[in-house]
Amino acid sequence: MRQSWWKILTIALLLYTLTAGLLMDVPRLPILNETIRALHFHVTMWFGMILMLVVSVFYSIKYLRTNDIKNDDMAIEFAGSAILFGVLGIVTGMLWAKFTWGDYWSGDPKQNAAAIGILMYFAYLILRNSLTDSQQRARIGAIYNIFAFAAFIPLIFVLPRLTDSLHPGNGGNPGFNAYDLDSKLRMVFYPAIIGWTLLGSWIATVRVRMRRVERVLEDRMINS
Amino acid sequence: MLKEISVLVKKELTLEWRQKYALNGILLYVVSAVFITYLSVGARSGSLSIPTWNALYWIIILFSAVNAVAKSFVQEHQGRQLYYYMIASPESIILSKIIYNTGLTLILALLGYGVFSVILGNPVQDQGLFLLNLILGAIGFSASLTMVSGIASKAGNNSTLMAILSFPVIIPILLMAIRISKNALDGLDWSVSADKIITLIAINAIVAAAGYILFPYLWRS
Numbered sequence: 001m002r003q004s005w006w007k008i009l010t011i012a013l014l015l016y017t018l019t020a021g022l023l024m025d026v027p028r029l030p031i032l033n034e035t036i037r038a039l040h041f042h043v044t045m046w047f048g049m050i051l052m053l054v055v056s057v058f059y060s061i062k063y064l065r066t067n068d069i070k071n072d073d074m075a076i077e078f079a080g081s082a083i084l085f086g087v088l089g090i091v092t093g094m095l096w097a098k099f100t101w102g103d104y105w106s107g108d109p110k111q112n113a114a115a116i117g118i119l120m121y122f123a124y125l126i127l128r129n130s131l132t133d134s135q136q137r138a139r140i141g142a143i144y145n146i147f148a149f150a151a152f153i154p155l156i157f158v159l160p161r162l163t164d165s166l167h168p169g170n171g172g173n174p175g176f177n178a179y180d181l182d183s184k185l186r187m188v189f190y191p192a193i194i195g196w197t198l199l200g201s202w203i204a205t206v207r208v209r210m211r212r213v214e215r216v217l218e219d220r221m222i223n224s
Numbered sequence: 225m226l227k228e229i230s231v232l233v234k235k236e237l238t239l240e241w242r243q244k245y246a247l248n249g250i251l252l253y254v255v256s257a258v259f260i261t262y263l264s265v266g267a268r269s270g271s272l273s274i275p276t277w278n279a280l281y282w283i284i285i286l287f288s289a290v291n292a293v294a295k296s297f298v299q300e301h302q303g304r305q306l307y308y309y310m311i312a313s314p315e316s317i318i319l320s321k322i323i324y325n326t327g328l329t330l331i332l333a334l335l336g337y338g339v340f341s342v343i344l345g346n347p348v349q350d351q352g353l354f355l356l357n358l359i360l361g362a363i364g365f366s367a368s369l370t371m372v373s374g375i376a377s378k379a380g381n382n383s384t385l386m387a388i389l390s391f392p393v394i395i396p397i398l399l400m401a402i403r404i405s406k407n408a409l410d411g412l413d414w415s416v417s418a419d420k421i422i423t424l425i426a427i428n429a430i431v432a433a434a435g436y437i438l439f440p441y442l443w444r445s
Contacts, residue, residue: 116395117392119392120392123389123392126388127375130382131378136378139442140378142441143441147372147375147393147431147434147438148393150431151431151434154396154426154430155396158396158427
């Protein structure tokens with residue numbers, strides 16, 4: 001956990017994302033225009049969120065197998081970072097939608113699905129806080145986390161594809177692949193995904209360490 | 225295993241039959257909810273538009289199902305649960321509860337359908353598809369709600385928690401069911417709804433499988 005190379009990589013990738021994402025030439029397209037830059041700041045949030053939710057579920061499964069509270073720390077903090085990214089994704093998406101679709105909320109299936117997904121994970125946080133015993137909290141939290149993820153996958157990957165969406169790439173709108181023939185955007189997009197995900201993991205690991213320090217201090221206080 | 229499940233389902237039925245007030249209560253709940261809706265929208269029979277009919281119907285079924293299933297782990301107190309823990313495997317307990325709750329939800333849905341037809345009119349054009357959809361919806365509702373009620377019962381079992389935990393999880397099922405139901409109301413050809421039916425079955429399978437795998441961990445704690 002002490003390794004620092006990936007933190008330096010995070011900073012480098014995010015600096016690159018910010019400068020190249022904001023300054024580099026982008027394809028000029030009707031309606032989208034300059035807002036296509038949201039690709040690096042909005043779309044990447046969802047990629048980061050889903051990757052971190054996968055990590056969170058992985059640690060929840062690991063917790064159920066081992067009953068080691070350390071796995072639960074990872075699960076809750078990665079879920080926490082994912083929720084942060086999800087909220088940022090919704091906010092950036094709403095700003096983008098105001099300029100391209102004309103409204104903050106247009107009832108787009110992907111928007112709705114994302115909002116429901118966030119509700120699911122808020123419920124997860126409330127469930128955890130309603131339990132007082134730490135082992136029980138970890139166990140029941142892990143169970144709900146896995147269960148919610150199982151419902152989250154069809155919600156986010158299947159349902160929006162069954163109806164027309166206003167999002168680029170859906171319902172007759174050309175996808176980014178069609179816009180992006182010289183793959184200029186991709187040169188920023190892929191590093192941006194990695195950069196944002198690493199930033200989320202960094203936040204999560206710092207918070208995990210805080211949790212562990214607090215636990216040790218608490219134990220010491222009780223034992224002394 | 226099959227024998228164990230059938231015995232457990234029988235046990236649930238007997239238990240329900242002995243405490244008739246719970247069953248009657250939830251049935252009355254459905255009827256009152258439909259009647260309140262009828263009075264609130266102020267619609268004369270048949271004048272409700274089809275999307276509104278559909279939405280109101282499913283919302284009432286959703287709330288009744290949440291209330292009906294919420295009690296599946298509260299009814300019996302700790303001591304008796306410990307007894308089941310010793311004599312039955314957790315897998316057969318969750319399956320028996322899911323089967324029993326499917327039946328209960330289906331009864332609620334049919335009753336709601338009956339009352340809706342009488343006082344708000346019956347615009348359904350394809351009865352077969354509508355009933356098939358009700359069965360699939362009932363399976364999905366009971367699979368997700370049974371698991372969530374198990375979780376909520378471990379967390380002091382307050383009804384707010386039951387609601388906030390179950391609503392987001394149930395929305396994918398609810399959305400698919402509403403869409404298929406809309407097609408049935410409009411009397412569209414089955415081929416239009418085929419992919420949605422398959423998706424609904426798949427979501428049901430995912431939720432039920434997740435419950436089946438996770439319940440033993442919940443039961444043990």
